[in-house]
Amino acid sequence: MTVNKSLLIPLVVFILLVTVLALGFRLEDPHYLPSQLINKPFPEFSLPDLHQNDRIITKADLTGDVTLVNVWATWCPNCLVEHPELMRISREEDIVLYGVNYNDETNKAIRWLERHKNPFKLNIVDNKGTLAIDLGVYGAPETFVLDENGVIQYRHVGAVTRMVWDSKILPVVSLLRKQAPGPSGDSE
Amino acid sequence: MSRFVYLLVFFFSFPVEAAIDAYPFPNTELQERHNALIEELRCPQCLNTNLAGSDSMIARDLRREVHRMLLEGMSDEEILDFMYERYGDFILYKPRLQKGTLLLWFGPLIFLLLVSIVAFRLVKSRKARISTLSDSEVKRLEELIGKK
Numbered sequence: 001m002t003v004n005k006s007l008l009i010p011l012v013v014f015i016l017l018v019t020v021l022a023l024g025f026r027l028e029d030p031h032y033l034p035s036q037l038i039n040k041p042f043p044e045f046s047l048p049d050l051h052q053n054d055r056i057i058t059k060a061d062l063t064g065d066v067t068l069v070n071v072w073a074t075w076c077p078n079c080l081v082e083h084p085e086l087m088r089i090s091r092e093e094d095i096v097l098y099g100v101n102y103n104d105e106t107n108k109a110i111r112w113l114e115r116h117k118n119p120f121k122l123n124i125v126d127n128k129g130t131l132a133i134d135l136g137v138y139g140a141p142e143t144f145v146l147d148e149n150g151v152i153q154y155r156h157v158g159a160v161t162r163m164v165w166d167s168k169i170l171p172v173v174s175l176l177r178k179q180a181p182g183p184s185g186d187s188e
Numbered sequence: 189m190s191r192f193v194y195l196l197v198f199f200f201s202f203p204v205e206a207a208i209d210a211y212p213f214p215n216t217e218l219q220e221r222h223n224a225l226i227e228e229l230r231c232p233q234c235l236n237t238n239l240a241g242s243d244s245m246i247a248r249d250l251r252r253e254v255h256r257m258l259l260e261g262m263s264d265e266e267i268l269d270f271m272y273e274r275y276g277d278f279i280l281y282k283p284r285l286q287k288g289t290l291l292l293w294f295g296p297l298i299f300l301l302l303v304s305i306v307a308f309r310l311v312k313s314r315k316a317r318i319s320t321l322s323d324s325e326v327k328r329l330e331e332l333i334g335k336k
Contacts, residue, residue, distance in 0.1 A: 006306065009306050013303075036273055037274075138232035
């Protein structure tokens with residue numbers, strides 16, 4: 001029996017189409033935006049300190065060591081979800097956390113931190129969302145890992161849980177520490 | 189009593205409308221460019237809404253930024269670049285022509301080309317089959333038709 005080869009063409013085209021569509025529309029979270037800022041320096045900013053309104057925080061305050069920058073707000077339910085983990089990191093892990101209080105009311109934010117405790121060394125008031133826009137933030141919470149030069153090395157969108165810390169953030173932090181031993185010299 | 193309260197609420201409630209931020213522009217040209225840009229930019233938090241159509245916080249902030257940049261005299265291209273640097277391909281409803289989007293731009297064209305080639309070949313081979321009756325075959329065919 002001879003097969004008309006041209007009849008196979010639709011099948012080939014169909015398989016090609018399925019492959020292309022499968023690659024293009026993978027079953028991943030469509031909300032996830034790949035960050036444009038990985039390997040780019042943290043944006044320059046000068047914004048007030050949440051607890052000391054006349055004090056201006058700039059990018060220079062965040063550099064010098066590997067750090068975490070967490071974008072949070074009192075209106076953000078997932079920020080409350082991740083808060084215990086941020087508290088644990090600030091207590092048990094060898095890394096400093098900085099907070100960006102995003103589109104929030106200062107008084108509410110201060111009270112929120114009093115009630116739930118403050119894991120951050122400094123809190124940056126970003127009540128216009130300008131720093132958040134420069135960071136490409138589209139929701140809260142988001143967490144950035146900065147190396148000692150203030151270059152963004154990793155970004156996590158959504159709540160930081162113990163699992164996220166162990167499987168995603170900690171490996172990046174350890175790698176960065178190994179590459180450039182910090183002032184404390186804990187390179188191992 | 190509850191009926192009275194109900195009536196009271198019914199007659200004295202005020203219409204609630206979504207807030208529309210009215211940004212002042214010095215001229216209509218800027219206003220039109222603003223409208224065009226927020227139509228064209230996609231809200232990063234929403235899956236399928238542009239900046240103009242979304243009431244989310246980030247959309248509001250980005251509309252304000254577009255307004256600020258227009259007043260500062262930035263071109264449309266510069267504003268789109270600003271957005272692209274921060275939010276990537278996602279924010280542009282009209283994807284840029286680059287390596288990752290080549291298939292998106294030219295895929296349909298390639299598909300059309302393939303289909304035309306297949307269609308052309310099919311039609312051609314069908315024609316060829318029809319015209320390959322030899323003289324004796326034509327005779328035989330006429331015989332068969334004549335018999336019936």
